[in-house]
Amino acid sequence: MKPFKILSWLFFLSFFTNSALFSQELLINHVNIITMEDDKVLEDHSIYVKDGVIMEIAPEEEISVAGIRTLDGRGMYLFPGLAEFHAHIPPPEQYGEVFQEEVLWMYLANGVLRIRSMLGHESHLALKDRVEKGEISGPRMFISGPSLNGNSVTDPDAGRQMVRDQKAAGYDHLKLHPGLDTPKFLAIADEAKKEGIFYGGHVSMDVGLVTSVTNGYRSVEHIDGYLEAMITDKSKLDPTKSGPFNMLVVGDVDKSLLPGLVKMTLDNKSYIAPTMTLFERYFGFQPAYELRQQPEMFYLPGQLVTQWFNTKTQLESSGVLAEAKVKPYLEFRQWLFLELHKAGVPMLMSSDSPQVFNVPGFSIHREIESMSKAGMSNYEILKTGSINCAQYFEEGGEWGVLKPGAAAEFVMVQKNPLEDLTTMQKPQAIMIGGKFMQRDELQLQLNLIRQKYIRQ
Incomplete structure (x- = not known):
């Protein structure tokens, strides 16, 4: 499928004002892709996204998808968010x-x-x-759940209960702060392993780095x-x-x-x-x-x-x-x-x-x-x-990389970040949750926030 040609990148930014247009399918052509599977750049490639998932990455002539919106990303670079x-x-x-x-x-x-x-x-x-x-x-x-520390954890059993409660509530991680003694820490660590929830944080002085790390930090x-x-x-x-x-x-x-x-x-x-x-x-x-x-x-x-x-x-x-x-x-x-x-x-x-x-x-x-x-x-x-x-989080390959089957979560910038890290400070567009948002939309939100807190 031939790409939909546009006059310039600025026109691209101003023409597509509604990110919801891209909530289902999107094909970006002529873009340079940093997959993060290695340190190479796939130059002048196409990326096809559907329902928030990367379906295909290949040279343009190898992707043929009819009836979807197509963008020209010529000169731009994509990398995982x-x-x-x-x-x-x-x-x-x-x-x-x-x-x-x-x-x-x-x-x-x-x-x-x-x-x-x-x-x-x-x-x-x-x-x-x-x-x-x-x-x-x-x-x-x-x-992460609320802090587990020397004050919130009154004794080892209380620490175990906090772990169970946070796991049941749906938290993804436990955050430990200073002030824990070794019995409290070991109880938390043991219960977290039983519940299957990751934990980490500060290293309490009484516990020390060695005990923290060797017990599953x-x-x-x-x-x-x-x-x-x-x-x-x-x-x-x-x-x-x-x-x-x-x-x-x-x-x-x-x-x-x-x-x-x-x-x-x-x-x-x-x-x-x-x-x-x-x-x-x-x-x-x-x-x-x-x-x-x-x-x-x-x-x-x-x-x-x-x-x-x-x-x-x-x-x-x-x-x-x-x-x-x-x-x-x-x-x-x-x-x-x-x-x-x-x-x-x-x-x-x-x-x-x-x-x-x-x-x-x-x-x-x-x-x-x-x-x-x-x-x-x-x-x-x-x-x-x-x-x-x-x-x-044992989700390697599911996100944080650009390849078929991974989440379509990426950032578009003007230069190669492998050569110029500062280019990442001004994303020209992002894609997340099936939505493609260009710089204009992101900058508008920043402008509204800044205007709200303007100093008199």
Whole structure:
């Protein structure tokens, strides 16, 4: 079938104003496709999508489908939608249900088509259901349950009950926070295995990295626990002196202990959610007043940005975020991230958003920049937000890759992201849930959000 020729890409964007036109079948011709099955680009190919599934990818002359709408994607690149695997959906009582939906739009507009929400609320399950039914637009969601921590888990039996309750409620994952002692943690881990639900999170000090990972931690958030496991003198880990995340004792790390920790991580098939940008922005030495003025902050309620500003400036005023103190820790994190990656530990694209100065969707591109600066290749960076995330939930091949039979979830950009990561910051179009949304529609939603929160 010959493609329907259009005069220009701009005409393509303006002509198809209703994304619902493509809710059933779509054929895109003359597009360059990064399947993520390898690091090659299928140049000048066609992709045929029906009912939200990729039916065929082949050179144009090999696909013949009569009677469907056809687009010319000449010069454009397609890659699987990004996944943000340490995300947060705000609870409705924070800024209302509308703000929840705005957060979902911010993810979509930045090419983030899947999220793993890491602090659950019962409203998130209903939100996920509405997205899956097509009632509202948003990324596909994996929802963790409410926090299991030293306060919420009163004893081992209570921990077991929380696991059973969260599994029964329909949560996809368990999120553990600090403060758990070893008996509580082991009870949670044992019950989670019985219930068949993944769990991970922070590493409680009393439990430690080794016990966490060897007892089934699916993901270690923030690369937590590795620094502490490489400190031989545990008396150094005094929270009144060692600073946030023990960053002030980085000089006492024994790096010779890392190979053993790497082997343990690989043997237990644990993943790492590094959230590099969280530490560079929240706990970094870049001043809060600079971060407050960055463009993406204007897509959020002013009250929330002010709260972030106050949180960081309190740390700044205490002197704990002085460059001389923070820089060695950030450099250590970059080294640790790259060493784990080079050893084969699977990384999950994660930024922890919304969190202090990490805006949903936008922060993923800052995370991408951080991973690149640390030394990860462009292809491996894309893997952290696609193949690795699908494999995390044992859904490899079902999404996070472009091939026949996989979900039709992809992003269209102007340049090859294997050569230029910044092109992903401005998706020209996305496809998710059987709908094709062009840049105009995504930008309109961002403009409406920005207008709502315009500062007087």
